[in-house]
Amino acid sequence: MTHSIAILGASGYTGAELxxxxxxxxxxxxxxxxxxxxxxxxMGDVFPFLRHLDLPVLTRIEEVDFSGIDLxxxxxxxxxxxxxxxxxPRDQKVVDLSADFRLRDPAEYEKWYGKPHSAPDLQAEAVYGLTEFYRDEIRTARLVAGTGCNAAAGQYALRPLIAAGVIDLDEIIIDLKAGVSGAGRSLKENLLHAELSGGTHPYSAGGTHRHLGEFDQEFSLIAGRPVRVQFTPHLMPFNRGILVTVYVRGTPEEVHATLATAYADEPFLHVLPLGGLPSTRAVGGSNFVHVGVTGDRIAGRAVVMVALDNLTKGSSGQAMQNANLMLGLDETTGLMGAPVFP
Incomplete structure (x- = not known):
């Protein structure tokens, strides 16, 4: 069976990736x-790398006939x-890649995004789209809210550790490096080549980044009590990819074993041998995630590192993984392509 798909906002990076x-x-x-x-x-004029495909012409949303759209x-x-x-239409299956339905509490949405939630009734039915942890709910969902790419990377490092109680929940530091495509395709002065290339730029420091709302929501839900992490993202002069380094208080061997067990049957999550270090280069253009754990010279400390592609596993690949489940397909369909290297 072939399912008819609409992509709303196809002229951006995540739309093109879809x-x-x-x-x-x-x-x-x-x-x-x-x-x-x-x-x-x-579409081939907007994104020349898609010229070989026979695609519909871009239209306005009001012009789409949703009666024949499956998702x-x-x-x-x-x-x-x-x-x-x-x-x-109220029965239309939707995977949303924006932040508009990620936070379950409308008050938290207003806190982090600076405006009231305009569709709280829809928020009540939205399922959080981190596939590996919500796949049962996603299968029966009408509306799935894709995670933030930074939020996904941090959660892959920490969710099993919080659930297993093998780390100190009050001492978690997340340091993240992200490629420039995560900032979107809109023209911004700080994203000009002359302003970005050759430098590393921290941003939203001091607990102001919006993805902290997702960390607060998900980590606190798992722990059954408030969990607040320190988080600093950095903009890097490469196109795509995220590398997150998480510092925790816990035994490296136990941290590694917990992650390896949690992800043993996950098709896209690969835990490296203890001491193995992931890199964005090894997952570029793919839906795969590499997780590494190492010890520290200070006893009782561990470092967890996660690499993923922000446009694929962090956004559009995750969205397709969720769509596969919503349409009754194997969730890996169309997503097993190897990373692009070099």
């Missing part, structure tokens, strides 16, 4: 692509998806 992935998916067909600022343009990916900017999804 097209790249769906192009070789055996059970999905792209029936509609939207991009308000690019409406009327061919819609919403790859729109934050604070846009709530109104758009609220206007879709």
């Amino acid at each position: 097209v790249r992935l769906i192009a070789t998916h055996p059970h999905m067909r792209i029936a509609a692509l939207t991009g308000d600022r690019k409406a009327g343009m061919a 819609a990916f919403c790859a729109l900017p934050h604070a846009t998806s709530q109104a758009v999804i609220a206007a879709l």
Whole structure:
């Protein structure tokens, strides 16, 4: 069976990544692509790397006939998806890649995103889209909220450790390096080549990054009490990828064993041998995640490192993994391609 797919916001990086992935998916067909600022343009003109594909012309969302759409990916900017999804047919399956439905408490959304939640009724039905931990709920969901790419990387490092009680919950430091595509495709002065290349730039330091809302929500839910981590992201002069380094108080061997056991049957999560160090280069362009654990010269401390591609496993690949489950398909379908190297 072939499922008809719409991508709303196809002219951004995550939208283009969805097209790249769906192009070789055996059970999905792209029936509609939207991009308000690019409406009327061919996708191959917006993204020349997609010129070889026979794709619909970009249109406005209002022009899409959703009666024949089995699932819609919403790859729109934050604070846009709530109104758009609220206007879709009430039975339309949707995977949202924005932040608009990630935080279960509307008050937390307003705290982190600076505006009231405009679709709290939809928020009540949204399922958090970290596939490995919510796959049962995702299978029966109508609306799935994709995670933040930074939030996904940090959670892969920490969720099993918090659940198993093998680390000190009051001493968690997350240091993250992210490629520039995570900032989106909009023109921004600080993303100009002359401003970004050759440097490393911390941002949203001191507990102000919005993905802390996801960390607070998920880690506290697992622990059954408030968990607050220290988190500093850094913008790096490479196109795609995330490397997160997490410092915890715990026994390295126990931390490694806990992660290895938790992810033993996960098709996309690979825990390296103790002491192995992951890199963004080894997962680029793929849906795979590499997890490494090492000890520290200070006894009783461990370092957990996670590498993933922010556009694939951190966003569009995760979205397809969730869509596969929602459509009754094997969740790995269309996602087993090897990373691109070098």
